[in-house]
Amino acid sequence: MSRSDLVSSAPGVDLRKIQRLFGTGGPLVALVVLVAFFSLASSTFFTLGNGSSLLTQLSILLVVAIGLTFVIILGSLDLSIEGVMASSSLVFVLLAANDRNDSDLGFLAVIAGVLTGSLFGLLNGVLHVHLKIPSFMVTLGTGAIGIGIATVLFGGRAPRLMDDSLRDLGFGSLGGIPKLAIIAVIVLTIALLVQRFTRVGRYGYAIGGDEQVMKLSGVNINRYKVLSFVLTGTASGIAGVMAALQLGVGDVTIGGGYLFTAITAVVLGGTALVGGIGGVGRTLVGAAIITVLANGLILIGVNPYVQVAVQGLVIVLAVAVTGWSLRKRVRAIK
Amino acid sequence: SSASDEQNVPGGGAESTGEVALVQGIRSLSNSYHANWAEGGDLFGASIGQDVVVLSDEGDSQKQLSLVKGLAAKGQVFALNIDPNTSSDTEAIVRAVTEAGGYVVTQWNKPADLNPWDVSDNWVAHISFDGTGSGTEVSQALFDDMGGEGGIIAIQGILDNVPAKQRFAGLQAALEANPGIELLDDQTANWSRTEALAVTQTLLAKHGDKVKGVWAANDEMALGALEALKAAGLAGKIPVIGFDAVPQALEEIQSGENRYVATVSTDPWWQGAAGLSLAYQAASGAIDVSKLTHEQRAFYAQQTVVTTENVTDFLAAPSAEAIQVDIDDPFARIVSAIN
Amino acid sequence: MATRWLGDSSLKDRLIAALPLIVLIALVAVVSAQQPNFLGMSNVRGLLEGLAPILLLAIGQTFVILTGGIDLSFAVVSSLSTVLLALWLPEIGPVAVVLVPLITLGTGLLTGIVVAVAQVPSFIVTLGAMGLWSGVALTLSSASTIRISEGYQAIGWITDMRIAGLPVSALIAIALAVIAAVAFKTLSRGRTLHAMGLAEKALLMSGNSTRMIRIAAFGMCGLFSGLAGLVLASSQYSGGPTLGDTLMLPAIAAVVIGGNAITGGVGGPMKTLVGALIIIVLRVGLSAIGVPAAYEQIVYGAIIVGAVVLTIDRSRLGIVK
């Protein structure tokens, strides 16, 4: 019973560290199983070529999902991701060397693109916190606004990114590792540190865990909520820029499909939508599962219609099976 | 006006106000194909000195239908030139227009067994493009560029979309004619650049250097595939083709550096201008719909395979004069009756 | 003096409760000012025809959202049901009209069972279900639209029949909303769904089968998705594997914008009805008053946020997530 495992919780550090980082084994196991399965089922799955394509396909999703983790830990949601990515990709491309206008801000354009995301995050946070609107609705609205702004900037024709040094970030690679993946890893590391060592990170857990109680402790909740949304927005901004680097254009539909995939990645990793539990590390696992699944199903040549169905089933099974032993009799599920 | 729409006299609303409202129905202005289509409509509007309303449904069938129904509110006869979201929407749209006493020209999507003359004179015509034919043609261009030898991968559009299917059918027809070419794999990327990039990467990893050509059901996806090729250092080594003639594809074809071999142009400006003109002429009584032939009311229009030879003709919007001929005779580009 | 306070507060409560309605009226007023015929018979009819499927989906979703869960698969299920109709109407005729909603009831119950027994968050389960059912729909229809001609009359009335010039589809949907609302009020366990959303553990510890309640809620959502499917198939004269998919976010938005708490426990079908009306007016209104297409999304987004600012009843929501 509880007392005993309390006292005995000192040793076995390594395993605990891994758990704290990637969550309670479950999803990790699911990932390993999938990788094992596909490696057997397809000769090409475990090749260098596929390895690097897995990395590229993972990187942008990972960045989006990492950002999303911060608001989901609060128990909130950010549906504006696709709109934000659209806007930031266009802002970025239109400010860098492009075939629409003669601006050429180079790396400053990248910053501008990312900041566009941060601004959306700030807007989301402020509206949500100070007008007390559920994040779900705020971000549904701002998402539309993001698409709208992008549509106006787009002006009927996707502007192309002409800055070769930037383009190289998109498809270049460093020692076999795609540069996009390297960016993603950097984002991941920063996010891990922020979540473990800063107030935004830590209070995020507490706010998501029990906001009422958090109020009693006199912490300025609003500030940290807004900050979390800014983090999410910024990540979406980065993702928008990454996508533009990868595709060589700024586009309204550039974020298409990332929203639900990212939410799935986060929750699949083991971050609870009700808030309080989870973390960026777990999101890595979740995103990896999704990427491996999509890639693997194509490799073993599953019929496209069936792919959607299989993905759906595997996601549910992964969570249900790995969580089966954790079931409790008295429990709020949501 | 409610009296007039109870018993729906075609053009019943006409009495209320003289002028015919001009309306374009497109998915959204956020893709260059439909943007150009809208541009074409404006050219027509300008030619008769009238503004054109653009309804964009953001790919939401129900919204599109509500918008069309909303047109009745203006209590004014309208001429609608619309690209139904999917073929399941077409019938509902044309019936709604009929009830409102407007006039509509639909393009691209319609159920095979439903024809304008079965519904009403308010459904002026349906214009489409024989994806199978152009599909065969453009695929041939790809195969020729490959020297008639080697394997290709095909990236499909949204699976329940008619043009997507025709285009793929075209590819298969071309494969029949070219035994030297092998279709290694086909996958959908839902018309999306991003998805196409991922799919191509995966298929390249799967089939390695057996891949000698990339076939994509539209330019968006072809351009996505091209980025995948760039990343793999294969751009310029492996030829690519697409459909729709979006500006960036045309530029790629023109520059030629990345071996973007060909695309197919349905001339969105024409679709916007001629389609709207046809609906307008019906609404204003210039043409009597009941006297039109079946071929005139459901036809495949011209489309062109764009390669380095002819690319320059498609780079920019046509001039007002250039398009006037099509405005005057919307039927000028009939290729054949549908089915 | 205490009574005075009570008087005030309850008045304030009533005002807050009425806000969604006020927003709706304001929107309609603005639009019809620009567009006099907006409230004309033909247009109202158009609006209501558009309302029916969204409202049906939204009512179904309300059951689940009240329990604090969410069903993301509901729109896809309605698409699936149109495909089933298109395939079966020619074969078994009117029977299909009964059978299909029963089947979607089944899919809903299935979702509920997985959520309740395996204790997996509904968001994940229904996300999976979304993929599964749309896969099934694509396969059954071999990814194409199936036109319904033979046997159409079995569902045709849904679109054609009118009462006092108003489409019966919408009237039925509204009636169902009212019935559900009355049930919540008058049944002795009518507030159980709310209790689920507010205090699931306390509910279970009082001997209520939270498991059964959850399963039932998802079942209702499935059933209503099927009904929405009937309306869609009827108004589209066909079944299509993605026919209703795009209604997912609008329908969820309708629930929340009407003043239901996305976190559960607060709200009801009448709020949903108002929310659905707001969404419908927005979808058509913007272009009706001549907002240029390029700017429509921006305005739409802004109004959504603006509307929710007013419609959310914060005093009952407690913590806003």
Add this chain to the structure above:
Amino acid sequence: MNDVVLEVRNLRKEFRGVVALDDISFEVRRHEVVGLIGENGAGKSTLLKILSGVYQPDGGEILRMGQTVSFKTAGDSAAAGIGMVHQEQSLVTSVSVAENIFLGEEGRGVRGGVFRWGELRRMAQAQLDKIKSPILPKAKVESLTFAERQMVELAKALSVEERAENEPVIVLDEPTSVLEGDELEVLFEQIERLRKFASIIFVSHRLDEVLRISDRVYVFKDGQQVAVRNRNEVDTDELHRLMVGRESTSEFYHEGAQLSVEGNPVLLEVSGLSKHKAFEDVSFALRAGEVVGIAGVLGSGREELSRVLFGAEPFSSGTIELDGRGLPLRSPVEAVKVGIGYIPAERRIEGVAQGMSVQENIFLADPSTVSRGPFLDARKAAAEADRWVKGLKIKTPNRQTDVANLSGGNQQKVVLAKWLSSPRLRVLILDHPTRGLDVGAKEDVYRFIRELCARGIGVVLLADTLEETIALSHTILVMRDGVVQNRFDAHPGNKPKPVDLVEGMV
């Protein structure tokens, strides 16, 4: 009068319609322990929440060291050196003990916005050592038992002493309600230590405790301050009279009303019941009208046992029989179906359904009495609800009030009403039923327990105090480390002494 470290004058607080505090004046002097007593709903917690910046007063002023102050947030008040243990637990269960203790006030634990975990843990350890608690700073609060959490709350409050620049004031709202034996002693030791340099406000419904450690005692009634007494000039009886307004009945536990259960049929038969890592081979029989009291300290396994009997947790072996028929008990659902009721210790989450009205809570378990067919008989429900509110003296504006707005004790009464209102009830399991109830209410509960017995209902009781256990039970099981050590027959006449039980407990 610079001897006063904290003072409130003419404080007033209304909650839409309810006057919680009415013209309260109250002072705390340097290094004294001030006791604060009053019936449930008297306004104690409200006052303390105002002092800790959770609520804003509607009138009156607060003076700290003679200066008028206003606490907009809990932060302000903490900064002014006021630390609080809330009545309802106020820990974030999803984060570690260390983080909870210093939530928002990490001090050296956070440098330049960066958490220094080692430091934070050391700081937390220091606080925990003060109360000799074995709890690890890194442990997640959700892994702690209810009472262990209470100790963390205490450690959290004690941490104020370092924070406050001078004259810290430590506010304890019913800290003892969940503590027993050793923990209680630890708490009192701490208070003794603290009083050397701090002032303490101490709320409890156990008058003997209050008298034992307070220098002065304030008595609240219906939001007003009705009396202040120095320790040496009152006794518990007088406090009781001041508080309840009548003499404490000579015979508090109604022992006289305890009927013999000889020959009554056995209702509940538990044999060889074991739950892995919780308790082992527990057997007992509960007769109609009998009260079986289970005594034991934390970790004795009695809490788990009570939850298993209600189906809220699975058990590994053994049988539970009702009327000689085995029960599946796969969840509380089956338990309630056969007429077993349970009053949990976790009132806030498992007891009341917060957000639902008092009436809805009362009929949450069994609306049958107020239904006509599947429909609610609104008029009857209203009448019944009012009857319960009156009968249990539940202090609430009306039956429609959100139960979350009731005072702690009154919430407990609502939970009680939920079970009492069910005609199905055969067995009632009480886990600290009088926790947080004022003496008057306690007395009512005892009376109700007697009435239940008279109705032939069996009661399993996990009481607050040994006295309670002894007085109310017919039979007493004493548990230690999950094993039943002793059994006592406690029929009227041959009641055991507390010491007899204690030796089996520790």
